[in-house]
Amino acid sequence: MRWRALGTVGLILDFTICGFARLVTVPTIPFADNNGTYELSQLTKIVVDARHASTVDTQGQTLIPPTLKEFGATFQEDLRSSLGIDLPLVTSSTSSDHAIFLTLSNDTDFRDVAGRFTAEAYALLIDNHGITISGASPLGAAVVSKHNLPQGSAIDAPGWGTRGVMLDAGRHYYPPDFLIEMCSYLSFFKQNVFHLHLSDNLYNNVDLYSTQESLDLYAAFRPWSDDPTLSGLNKRANESYTRSQFDHIQRQCARRGVTIIPEIEAPGHALAIVQWRPELGLTDLSMLNISHPDTIPTMKTIWKIFLPWFHSKIVHLGADEYSSSYVSDYTDFVNDMHTYIAEQSDKNSRIWGTFTPSQGANVSKAVTIQHWEFYEDNPYFDYIKNNYSVLNSDDAFYIVGKWSGSYPQYLNKTRVFHGDPANNGPYAPNIFSTTNATNNPPRDNPYVLGHIAALWNDYGPNATTYLKAYYSWRDVLPTLADKQWGGDILEDEYDDVFDTLHPVIPGQSLDRHVPSKTDLILHYNFANTTGTTVPDLSGNNYHATLNHTCPINTSNSTIRFTGTCTLTTPIQSKGRDYTLSFSVYPSTSHPSPLFSGRDSTLLNCNGSISNITLVSGGNPYTLNYSLPVGKWSDVSLIGKGNKTFLSVDGGKKMEFLARLGVNGEYSVWAPIAIEAPVQRIAEGFVGMMGEVKLWGSAK
Incomplete structure (x- = not known):
């Protein structure tokens, strides 16, 4: 209950x-x-x-x-x-x-x-x-x-029983803490489902890639099992979920009324499985060859191992975007897996809308359909009128992290309030088409399960940071949640209350807000250092601690770091907007963190190159600039909206950018928003630092 x-x-x-x-x-x-x-x-x-x-x-x-x-x-x-x-x-x-x-x-x-x-x-x-x-x-x-x-x-009372979001964690890893914080955000606005897409791959461009290039293409399977039967399936141990981690995520979300719905994608989008077992692939290696005698047994083995992990009454088989040459095989796969999962765990199954009954797909009506695109199906006429239960994830609210040639990066607020094509009124879960009212069942149709807004990471792990997913939803998801529930908030009413509600959402700090009496959040000048305590001069009492005493020059308020001395602050990270300013004198070009925190690290050099680099989510974003060795520089790291800059000695701002490969055909450079790393200063750094200031605005 x-x-x-x-x-x-x-x-x-x-x-x-x-x-x-x-x-x-x-x-x-x-x-x-x-x-x-x-x-x-x-x-x-x-x-x-x-x-x-x-x-x-x-x-x-x-x-x-x-x-x-x-x-x-x-x-x-x-x-x-x-x-x-x-x-x-x-x-x-x-x-x-x-x-x-x-x-x-x-x-x-x-x-x-x-x-x-x-x-x-x-x-x-x-x-x-x-x-x-x-x-x-x-x-x-x-x-x-x-x-x-x-x-x-x-x-x-809610109008519909399934309300929430889907996150593509197959092509971009998200740490457990982020998922738990997102559950708090969802719960506050009465959303009850967090659908996690746990396996996927970048687009396998068969017209361009060789077999080896396909086998080397980014693909990930996030659940991590030590069962030797699956050895080699998950190749990313540091970007995976162990059973204890996934259990923790589910329980923390459940305590706020949010259910994690796990998805293991097959037989399409299955390159991670084919890279493990190449003999199971079709010519397009991102698709399983269902007719291969080992394919369905292999998928049953995977599900048998992971079903006990999942604390939901329904699991997602994926079953999206498979070759239309194999509709019969596809139907057999879905029905066989659905029966197997029900026998093993008494769980129900869900799939993405892909092949319809008119195309010969005789999928069991016990399998629920998640509609996402009209070129795949017409959910009302193809499924609901054939007595299938359908979950609405139409691409009216489909967003892609960072960049897309066809989809937006943020939820469409206008569509929330004017998405009903019948009267230009508000959106609701029964509205599959925002342009043609005849494709929408009545509001009280019992086959409409609810609505899930999907966020996909089509261009992979370096395209965006995990907090960017939150910002893609942040401002509009609450009012979409109102419509998912059956509420009737008006646009001007929502604009009036959102800024009041947002700061008191419990159980999360997704904005990475840092309380401060003024715009100056912290200020260290080292002259007043006593023992291992560096006082904060901002008035906020964010005093920092050295792991041991370091040489300090009180005459010019500088501290010398020897590679073993680290300064730790009470602040883990600062979200949008900010300016982190500091004076620095590197004594060597040896790679080392200048600042590090919960969400990011600012490096003086990166590996074999001397360029300044920001790292977030394990991905480096590098400037074509190196700090001079043996010389003082006044540096500002600046976060402004969805962009991040570095300025040195008051010069022109240099922007950190993400380089996105688009289907192996070309690259796109896009802005990247990275939180300020302020938890640890000079961890391993050799050189000197002067004043350090953190501001709550972009200067």
Whole structure:
């Protein structure tokens, strides 16, 4: 059972009640106003209903649902961290005055758009005694403001059961912490699914590449198993997920009501498997030869090993963009794998819309279809009218990291608010076509499962950083989440509330925001160093620590680093925008980090070359410039929007760029946004440094 009332935590600083009475939250909440207010300062505790404290949601998409009490603990933690409201969590069969009471209910109004009971619905009551949240199950959207709440009541339910995003982690690795933080972001806006595409490859240009070039092309299979049966399948141990890591990701997401849906792509986009077992490939080595006697047994072996890892009721087979010459083989593959997975794990299967019944694809109707493009299928006429359940991932909201010749890099806000071709009204999960209303089923059609917005990394790992994926979604995804839920927020309302909501989203720091009293975040000049402590002169008390004493010249406020001395700050990373300025005197051209942090490293030299280099996500971005050895330079690393620059001695800004190979045919240079590395200074560096300053703006 899920409590959407707790997952969103509803940390809303200002409420607006409009029209027929609704709360302008994201998503919006229908609300019957009683014309009073309740001051949050009166709250004394959070009470979990003892009768349901151990209850879990058995109807959702996860196999590891937290209990009501566990959700209550997450709710308590989020109130404290985001709003500074520190309330004890207690268990009792009854509420008390001035408490937030968390309980369960079987209200008959807990229905989705198709009229089906939904475990994500909840009832909200705010009166002069406190707040009661009665969920259909343990997770929902508690609505809390910093000062006071309107008194009244609400019954809120999602229109569709699957709401969220898909991330291509096959062609770009994303660390576990990032995925967990993204789950917090999704949960806050009542999204409940994070679809992870775990295997893929760059486009295999068969008209250009030799067999060996195809076998050398970037391809990745992210789950890492020590089972000798799969030895050699995953060749990227440092860009993979072990079972314990993937388990941690799933559990941390589940505690906020978000289910990880894993995808292992085959028989197309399967170059990682063919590079491991070349005999299984077609002429286009990115496709498995299904008729080969070892292909399906090999895929069953892979799934048998990884199925116990996955805590979702549904898994994704991929099955996208396969050769149309083998529709019958494709159908056999999907049905065979679906049956096998159901027998092994009692899980259901999902595939991308590829071949339709009219093309001869007699895929089991127990397999759900994820539509993404009309040149592959017409989801309403090809699938829904043939009694298939369909998840909407139409390319209306398909985005590609960094660059694409055909797709955008950010979600389309105008399309969210005007994506219904019938009336130029707001988008909704039943709208497969934003240009032709006849291709869209009615809003209450029970075969529409929901909506997932996909982000693909078509041009590989160096095209973008992992935080860029967040920025592709950041500003528009919440209002898309409103439409996925069935909300009705207007564009001007959304613009008014987003900047208020965003800073209080709990469980994440995706903006890499650093609190500061002024624009100057930290300032070290080394003259006031005492022992191993370097005081911060900005007034923010971000004092740094040396791992041992280093020679300091107090007359000119410089410090000499000998290669063993490192300065550590309390700040891991600074996101957009920033200026990191420092004076530096390299004594050698030996490669070493000048600054390093959670998300990036600034190198003085990179390997055998002396060029200044920024590294993010294991990928180097190098300038055609080297710091002079044996000479002082005043350097500024500048992050401005989606670009990153270096300036030396007040000279012209030099831009760090990503070089993208496009299908082996040509290259594109594109801007790259890299966070400021400020956690460790001069780790291994030999030379001197002067003043170090970090600003919260691009100068």
